[in-house]
Amino acid sequence: MQCDYYDAGACRSCSLMGTPYERQLADKQRHVEDVLRTTAAEVQWLPAIRSRESAFRNKAKLVVGGRAGAPTLGILDADGRGVDLRECGLYEPGLAATFDAVHRVVAELGIAPYDVPGRSGELKYVVLTHSPDGEQLVRFVVRSRQGLEAVRAGLPRLRADLPTARVVTVNLHPEHKAVLEGEEEIVLTDERELAMRLGAVTLRLGPRAFFQTNTAVARALYAQASEWADAAAPRTVWDLYCGVGGFALHLAAEGRRVVGVETAADAVAAASAAALDAPGDVTFHVGDATSVTPPGPSPDLVVVNPPRRGIGAGLAGWLEAGSAGHVVYSSCNVDTLARDLAAMPSLRPVAARVADMFPQTRHVETVLLLARRGVEVP
Structure with a gap:
């Protein structure tokens, strides 16, 4: 991608501007693999989720x-x-x-x-x-x-x-x-609220709502999580840090109970409204994902999509000691991801993908499927 602003020195926000896209993607993949080399040594790396080089921000x-x-x-x-x-x-x-x-x-x-x-x-x-x-x-x-x-x-x-x-x-x-x-x-x-139609799922974005800034890559990210969940066939899913319900609503299915937890009350209200059109039993609750316990049966699969600070020792310890057979971890900070994986040795990474949410920058999203040791890998 060529940018007149960058060439003139007027804006340098895109630190990789001028670097060929294939090299950008390869460097990001290499960096993530290097950081996770110890905590995800046996993971199967799936092809990276690519983005357009330009015209991708929503x-x-x-x-x-x-x-x-x-x-x-x-x-x-x-x-x-x-x-x-x-x-x-x-x-x-x-x-x-x-x-x-x-x-x-x-x-x-x-x-x-x-x-x-x-x-x-x-x-x-x-x-x-x-x-x-x-x-x-x-x-x-x-x-x-x-x-x-x-x-x-x-x-x-x-x-x-x-x-x-x-x-x-x-x-x-x-x-x-x-x-x-x-x-x-x-x-x-x-x-x-602004309707964000992503195939069969329509999210509702209020003014403070978080949504990934790259719609096409977000679709692919949700699709990957859905594929893993369908293969694992959980009866109960918890989506922690659920926001407006992106992962939860994509993982909803007949016969499956999905529970989302989020601190922002307006996001929970928007997710609850969107859930009226979702299959299965989907509910959302206001609370701190690191400490709240939603009502109902324990989850078979947990989705975590934390901010850059990661899930932290408390939630990592809860997942490590829990009974969930699988975890889908979507991370925007590979360093805190590596720290959290080290705190959950009973949950081994079995599959992973890099998602290039932000071309022209060094930022990268990584999504992993973790399986509890002794649980069959889907």
Whole structure:
């Protein structure tokens, strides 16, 4: 992939830009295998899940810079000045096509972009998520209710310029912190969730919901977990760190009980609504995946999809001492994955795949099937 922004030194977020894709993928595979060489010595490595080199991102987190009436949408440079990246080649075509309309609306709103060095201004970010149906969730992150009312006043223009914007929200983030969002979210549209149709499964994304930024690779990841689960034929599945239910809903089947656990109440509500169309018995619960015990029978298979810190000693110890015959572990950090595998010697890795969720960067997803020693490998 060639990028004018990278070549000009305007943006260096993609650390592997210019490296041939086959080399990127081979290097990631080699790195993951090296890190897991001790804890997954006998694992069968399946072919890597590939991505498009460009036009793969379904989500854009755009920093608003510039000045009122003449904003930039992209990143900030080292001096805190806005760098406009509307022509970035990483985004899905349908998402990239929204940028100019959003830019026009932001310019016409006349809201002052937040000046990070000066700690002044109002509008911090515009965050857009694009669905396979060509619809968007649009979030404006502002400092105050003055910014909220400005966006509310501009909503008719946004809906006219961007009729595919299904959900529009404002997030209030008054503090000067290096985090994306604040605690309060105000939904301005009748629709509160964006439908993400992934074949037979439709997920529902609220403004704070996590979903993988590469839809095609996410589909393949869920399909791999489903294939392993169908071969293992569990009667009961627990999906810990379930989010909006991506793994749980893909593993749902007639005669199978699936239970999801997630700390975010809004994600659980969205997953529960999506579960109404799922086969089998699928329920979701609010709780800490590292300590909660859902009601009902113990699981035959457990899915864990933790943040970068991994599952930690507590949950690893529970899985090690438990009775689940199989575990599917989806990891975005191979170092914490290796640590967690070392804490679960009774669960041996039997199959694994690298999933290239983020081409042009060193980030990589790894999904493994673990089988308890003495349990038949599917």
